[in-house]
Amino acid sequence: MNKPSLREIQQAFASSIFGDGGAASNLLETHERRFNVYRASVLENYRQALSSIFPVTSRLVGEQFFSQAATQFAHKNESTSGDLNQYGDAFPSFLEAYRPARDLVYLPDVARLEWLWHETFHATDPQPLDLETLATVNPADYGRLILDLQAGYRSLHTPYPVDRIWQVNQPQHADPELVHLDSEPRWLVIYRFDFEVRIASVSPGMHSLTEALAEKRQLSDATDDALAAEPELDVGTAVQWLTGEQIISGFTLADASPSGNTADNTGNSGEKHPE
Amino acid sequence: MKPISQPATGIGWRAPHYRELLRSRPALDFLEVHSENFFASGGQTLDFLERAQRLYPISLHGVGLSLGSADPLDDAHMNKLRSLIARTQPIFVSEHLCWGSITGRHLNELLPLPYTEEALDNICVRIDEVQDRLGRTILLENVSSYVRFKHSTIAEPEFIAQICQRTGCDLLLDVNNVYVNSVNHEFDPVAFIDSLPTEACKEIHLAGYDPHEEDDTCLIDTHGRHVQSPVWDLFRHTVKRLGPRPTLIEWDVAIPELPVLLNEAALAANILSDEQAVAA
Numbered sequence: 331m332n333k334p335s336l337r338e339i340q341q342a343f344a345s346s347i348f349g350d351g352g353a354a355s356n357l358l359e360t361h362e363r364r365f366n367v368y369r370a371s372v373l374e375n376y377r378q379a380l381s382s383i384f385p386v387t388s389r390l391v392g393e394q395f396f397s398q399a400a401t402q403f404a405h406k407n408e409s410t411s412g413d414l415n416q417y418g419d420a421f422p423s424f425l426e427a428y429r430p431a432r433d434l435v436y437l438p439d440v441a442r443l444e445w446l447w448h449e450t451f452h453a454t455d456p457q458p459l460d461l462e463t464l465a466t467v468n469p470a471d472y473g474r475l476i477l478d479l480q481a482g483y484r485s486l487h488t489p490y491p492v493d494r495i496w497q498v499n500q501p502q503h504a505d506p507e508l509v510h511l512d513s514e515p516r517w518l519v520i521y522r523f524d525f526e527v528r529i530a531s532v533s534p535g536m537h538s539l540t541e542a543l544a545e546k547r548q549l550s551d552a553t554d555d556a557l558a559a560e561p562e563l564d565v566g567t568a569v570q571w572l573t574g575e576q577i578i579s580g581f582t583l584a585d586a587s588p589s590g591n592t593a594d595n596t597g598n599s600g601e602k603h604p605e
Numbered sequence: 606m607k608p609i610s611q612p613a614t615g616i617g618w619r620a621p622h623y624r625e626l627l628r629s630r631p632a633l634d635f636l637e638v639h640s641e642n643f644f645a646s647g648g649q650t651l652d653f654l655e656r657a658q659r660l661y662p663i664s665l666h667g668v669g670l671s672l673g674s675a676d677p678l679d680d681a682h683m684n685k686l687r688s689l690i691a692r693t694q695p696i697f698v699s700e701h702l703c704w705g706s707i708t709g710r711h712l713n714e715l716l717p718l719p720y721t722e723e724a725l726d727n728i729c730v731r732i733d734e735v736q737d738r739l740g741r742t743i744l745l746e747n748v749s750s751y752v753r754f755k756h757s758t759i760a761e762p763e764f765i766a767q768i769c770q771r772t773g774c775d776l777l778l779d780v781n782n783v784y785v786n787s788v789n790h791e792f793d794p795v796a797f798i799d800s801l802p803t804e805a806c807k808e809i810h811l812a813g814y815d816p817h818e819e820d821d822t823c824l825i826d827t828h829g830r831h832v833q834s835p836v837w838d839l840f841r842h843t844v845k846r847l848g849p850r851p852t853l854i855e856w857d858v859a860i861p862e863l864p865v866l867l868n869e870a871a872l873a874a875n876i877l878s879d880e881q882a883v884a885a
Contacts, residue, residue: 333756334756335675335723336675336718336719336721336723336724336727337675337707339719339754339756340674340675340704340707340716341707341708343707343716344707344708344710344712347712357719357754357755357756358752358753358754358755359753359754359755360751360752360753361820363817363819363820363823364751364752364789364820364823365751365752367751367817367823367825368714368716368751368752371714372712372713372714375713375714376713379713408709408710408711409710409711409712409713410709410710410711411669411679411681411682411711412641412668412669412670412671412679412682412705412706412711412713413641413644413669413682413685414641414669414713415641415642415644415645417713451645451648451649452645452646452647452648452650453645453646453647453648454646454647455647455648481646481647482647522648525648525649525652
């Protein structure tokens with residue numbers, strides 16, 4: 331290469347980190363062994379970033395297995411940020427297709443839960459709902475409430491008890507415990523209570539309610555969804571729980587437009603909903 | 606912003622010591638953190654930093670801006686750094702004389718530059734842009750390296766001096782990196798230090814290196830152990846030449862108990878005050 335540009339040098343260096351090193355060796359006057367220091371450290375940085383975001387996944391498969399998976403992942407998935415905390419969102423889907431892990435059917439969802447935990451941990455702090463202002467809303471208008479969820483709210487629907495798996499693999503969890511995989515599928519919500527990340531397994535109705543609220547739909551519509559999924563759900567109690575857990579962090583009132591059929595909804599617990 | 610006292614010593618503050626340091630509040634003149642560790646929009650980690658900021662002057666040390674890349678600056682990264690600066694009112698904002706990404710792909714490592722006129726022009730333009738956008742002078746740290754590019758035409762101290770002169774940026778002199786490179790690339794570390802721009806140097810870094818397991822001509826800048834004695838010697842020489850500068854202990858791998866770090870900082874403080882006494 332005759333007087334390569336800075337861009338050419340950097341591109342050759344980068345591709346040699348992941349390839350056979352041939353391109354970079356034309357540029358360097360030092361031994362290949364020296365270049366390998368970078369090869370090792372780049373992969374080690376990715377591996378460490380993944381293992382700090384996915385500690386339970388790593389614990390479940392063991393350090394060596396995890397290390398190999400992380401290395402494979404790093405070869406296929408470019409880091410696109412100078413901040414390694416952003417690296418790894420595609421790791422759960424990678425595990426789904428990773429043949430050595432195919433018998434561990436629950437593993438991708440454990441990893442999904444860990445990624446969501448990571449996002450929630452770093453999310454904007456939840457603001458408690460201003461109950462005084464809420465008290466000024468006429469109960470006849472409750473159906474038109476649009477309840478804002480905290481920035482850290484995430485949800486996961488999984489056929490496996492990954493919340494239990496996550497729990498029993500926390501460092502502070504005392505005794506090993508058997509988790510049965512044949513328990514019911516579950517809806518998990520992941521959220522922040524002050525600085526603490528909480529994971530709750532919720533009923534189908536509660537899940538429909540929070541998902542509708544997350545989509546910024548007004549309370550009457552969210553209530554319809556929730557009761558369709560779970561007719562016996564007490565929506566009033568559900569909203570109270572969401573408020574107490576800081577998941578609901580604010581509200582606005584939707585316009586009382588003629589198209590939104592809110593005029594007939596005078597309650598806050600969906601009593602009028604047909605059975 | 607809490608002002609820094611002179612001569613000052615601090616430590617790189619890492620996750621294993623977040624809680625303990627806030628609890629025990631050891632006597633330190635400043636703390637330095639990796640900027641990217643606090644890029645989140647909320648959460649406990651950021652709260653730790655805001656609490657620390659009430660106790661100590663804070664220095665923000667970036668590892669991911671990729672200043673020497675041929676790529677344009679990353680806007681998202683710059684915006685996060687800007688809001689972190691607004692939030693923490695740091696005494697220093699520093700980055701590295703290196704590159705870490707190309708064509709949008711990040712290697713998340715401090716990679717050495719070829720010392721060419723093109724690389725020099727490129728990094729100067731980008732440092733100008735960073736300083737404009739942040740509205741402040743940044744410090745640039747010399748990095749350790751294991752390879753040399755065939756196409757380099759400028760000696761490293763000259764490259765650094767040119768950057769400082771052209772952009773007005775300051776220098777964060779990592780004495781351990783100078784020593785590591787002097788072994789890896791066979792030059793005289795004292796002559797290297799002596800040829801740096803004295804006035805521009807605003808901070809010093811110290812850390813531990815390890816020998817390369819299969820190559821006895823190579824040291825690795827691991828930040829994984831005590832500052833080694835040749836580095837203490839070079840530090841003493843540096844302080845003699847430059848006068849005392851705020852000095853930081855970095856330890857990033859196999860991080861020991863907090864008192865071990867504090868003891869390293871105390872050793873640095875002794876050297877700083879010895880040299881100050883001699884000068885007085």
